[in-house]
Amino acid sequence: MTEIELLNWARGPGLQIATIIFVAGVVIRIIEILMLGRKPNLAEAKGSEMSAGLKTMVSRTVPDRATFKRSSFTITAGYFFHLGLFITFFMFAPHILLIRDVIGFGWPALPTPVVDAFAVITIISLLAVLVNRLTNKVMRYLTNFGDLLTWFLTLAPLVTGYIAFHRIGFTAPTLLAMHILSVELLLIVFPFTKLMHAFTLFLARWYNGAISGYRGVAS
Amino acid sequence: MSASLDKGINALKQQVDASVAAFFSSCVHCGICAEACLFYTETGDPERTPINKTEPLRRIWKSEYTLMGRLGKLLGLSKKVDDKLLADWETLVYDSCTMCGRCSMVCPVGNDITLMIRKTREGMAAAGHAPEGLIGASKRSVTIGSPMGVKLPALLAQVRHVEEDSGLKVPLDVVGAEYMLLLSSMEIMNFPEFIEAIARIFDKANASWTISTEAFEATNSGIQIGVSDIAAELVQRIVDAAEKLKVKTVISPECGHAYMAIRWDGPNLVGKKFGFKVRHVLEVLDDLRQQGRLTTTGMEKGKLTYHDPCQISRRGGVIDEPRRLIDMVSDNFVEMPDHGKMNWCCGAGGGVSANERADEIRLKVFQRKKDQFDAIRPDAIVSACSNCRIHLEDGLEEYNMDIPLLSLTEMIAEHLGDDDRAGAA
Numbered sequence: 001m002t003e004i005e006l007l008n009w010a011r012g013p014g015l016q017i018a019t020i021i022f023v024a025g026v027v028i029r030i031i032e033i034l035m036l037g038r039k040p041n042l043a044e045a046k047g048s049e050m051s052a053g054l055k056t057m058v059s060r061t062v063p064d065r066a067t068f069k070r071s072s073f074t075i076t077a078g079y080f081f082h083l084g085l086f087i088t089f090f091m092f093a094p095h096i097l098l099i100r101d102v103i104g105f106g107w108p109a110l111p112t113p114v115v116d117a118f119a120v121i122t123i124i125s126l127l128a129v130l131v132n133r134l135t136n137k138v139m140r141y142l143t144n145f146g147d148l149l150t151w152f153l154t155l156a157p158l159v160t161g162y163i164a165f166h167r168i169g170f171t172a173p174t175l176l177a178m179h180i181l182s183v184e185l186l187l188i189v190f191p192f193t194k195l196m197h198a199f200t201l202f203l204a205r206w207y208n209g210a211i212s213g214y215r216g217v218a219s
Numbered sequence: 220m221s222a223s224l225d226k227g228i229n230a231l232k233q234q235v236d237a238s239v240a241a242f243f244s245s246c247v248h249c250g251i252c253a254e255a256c257l258f259y260t261e262t263g264d265p266e267r268t269p270i271n272k273t274e275p276l277r278r279i280w281k282s283e284y285t286l287m288g289r290l291g292k293l294l295g296l297s298k299k300v301d302d303k304l305l306a307d308w309e310t311l312v313y314d315s316c317t318m319c320g321r322c323s324m325v326c327p328v329g330n331d332i333t334l335m336i337r338k339t340r341e342g343m344a345a346a347g348h349a350p351e352g353l354i355g356a357s358k359r360s361v362t363i364g365s366p367m368g369v370k371l372p373a374l375l376a377q378v379r380h381v382e383e384d385s386g387l388k389v390p391l392d393v394v395g396a397e398y399m400l401l402l403s404s405m406e407i408m409n410f411p412e413f414i415e416a417i418a419r420i421f422d423k424a425n426a427s428w429t430i431s432t433e434a435f436e437a438t439n440s441g442i443q444i445g446v447s448d449i450a451a452e453l454v455q456r457i458v459d460a461a462e463k464l465k466v467k468t469v470i471s472p473e474c475g476h477a478y479m480a481i482r483w484d485g486p487n488l489v490g491k492k493f494g495f496k497v498r499h500v501l502e503v504l505d506d507l508r509q510q511g512r513l514t515t516t517g518m519e520k521g522k523l524t525y526h527d528p529c530q531i532s533r534r535g536g537v538i539d540e541p542r543r544l545i546d547m548v549s550d551n552f553v554e555m556p557d558h559g560k561m562n563w564c565c566g567a568g569g570g571v572s573a574n575e576r577a578d579e580i581r582l583k584v585f586q587r588k589k590d591q592f593d594a595i596r597p598d599a600i601v602s603a604c605s606n607c608r609i610h611l612e613d614g615l616e617e618y619n620m621d622i623p624l625l626s627l628t629e630m631i632a633e634h635l636g637d638d639d640r641a642g643a644a
Binding site for chain 2: 044056067138140
């Protein structure tokens with residue numbers, strides 16, 4: 001297989017397969033959760049479930065002051081790499097072109113040097129996250145194979161994207177193929193790992209807010 | 220109750236619902252919950268990280284309710300729940316968790332970890348891996364009617380004392396009363412002043428109330444140990460009594476988990492909506508205040524603070540009421556850092572105080588409470604849970620701190636400004 005053939009496979013059938021697994025996997029996981037259902041609460045309510053749930057879906061994005069003080073490194077590094085992932089993925093001109101091809105519309109991109117800088121920041125924060133995971137005793141205790149795998153698979157597209165953009169080491173088609181393949185790997189693994197939290201955290205936060213809100217407490 | 224691993228696993232399976240599945244699916248192992256838990260902050264032991272306490276339930280969710288988990292189970296790859304796991308987890312789930320709910324407030328993905336631990340207890344108890352102290356308390360609750368073994372004659376004796384001291388009648392089994400008061404065994408045995416306070420407040424407010432001699436115990440060991448059947452049976456007794464006496468409102472006393480049991484879990488345990496209201500005593504007092512039926516005179520001397528009992532504030536929603544009541548009798552009220560819904564637990568709720576094995580750790584983690592008190596140095600601590608009160612007194616003594624503990628209801632009764640007391644003496 002030549003590098004052009006590899007690139008074409010990655011761009012064509014490879015991406016299709018990965019996307020199907022990703023979409024089907026995510027849908028199945030969410031249905032699998034919702035199908036379990038929840039018993040209706042028979043206690044007299046003190047507050048509203050729905051509005052409290054919706055509020056917590058947003059409010060949990062910001063920690064309270066004392067929590068931030070106690071876990072400042074974890075929280076700061078978390079913000080940086082999540083924001084960085086969002087910007088490098090959704091705000092990079094070539095990515096938006098691809099998205100436009102698929103869903104029919106796009107949005108303005110950030111200037112390429114800005115996205116490039118964010119890629120570096122994101123890579124550094126992910127490295128910091130790993131160091132934190134291996135040195136913080138609670139995180140080290142909780143860490144399993146899945147945590148390390150998802151860390152690696154999240155970092156890989158950033159690194160391959162960075163070196164593809166800067167044309168380091170290999171020829172352009174090979175670099176681009178590697179970048180696309182690393183994204184496909186991430187897509188395939190996504191529904192079956194903790195990466196699912198990108199979707200399910202909204203469910204979890206809603207339930208948390210609803211459970212508390214029903215009792216009249218804003219969580 | 221005969222226990223077995225099979226029953227435990229079945230109980231765990233029954234606990235998995237959409238919320239639990241969403242919670243486990245979302246955990247990213249960030250460890251932030253550890254910092255919200257006094258059993259971690261005061262011991263530094265990562266095993267005590269809240270989410271780790273849910274491991275038995277997580278394994279069941281994963282292997283039974285996820286596609287990949289079921290596949291793994293078929294291939295023999297899934298992590299099993301066995302007696303060894305449950306035995307290893309017993310001290311984490313019972314001795315190192317008061318179900319205070321603080322972890323559920325900080326989890327960035329929104330997991331109600333406390334609920335998950337509560338559900339884990341259902342499996343632990345069904346499999347026979349619950350602490351002796353809690354098993355004993357639950358058995359006494361079912362057979363005698365009280366976790367501390369308090370029987371009706373003990374209540375009647377205290378009622379007689381209260382009537383002699385106050386000159387007021389403590390109405391028993393009055394049909395059609397507006398309020399039916401529940402009591403914790405702790406109040407009957409250690410704090411009968413609470414009954415007197417209610418008698419005096421309700422007399423002044425001209426509110427009709429009663430105590431049922433068939434169901435006066437408010438505490439519910441079933442929800443502490445995690446056996447829903449027992450919890451439901453204890454709730455049903457109260458429901459039967461309230462219906463028999465046709466009362467409008469059942470009052471949960473100054474006891475945290477009792478409020479959770481009857482107010483929030485109760486109808487769900489017995490499977491039907493109540494035909495009466497359930498209110499915490501502080502909510503009732505605040506209502507009376509609002510209606511102008513509760514007035515006070517005089518102010519407390521010295522700096523007061525309020526310890527929010529977890530099940531009443533964070534998990535129960537009674538947060539503003541105690542503050543409005545304290546404002547009636549104090550102009551020197553100071554909040555601790557992390558108060559209200561973010562207050563730190565006393566360290567003895569959720570069945571920890573009924574579990575002798577946990578005596579050492581509950582006093583160790585009291586350091587967290589001590590730091591909170593040290594930050595504002597109050598002259599007195601007001602609270603509304605007799606379990607908190609007993610343990611706070613224990614902890615203050617252990618740490619050589621001389622700060623009096625006050626019941627909010629009793630404190631309000633001290634300021635009624637009537638002559639009943641003098642007249643009765």
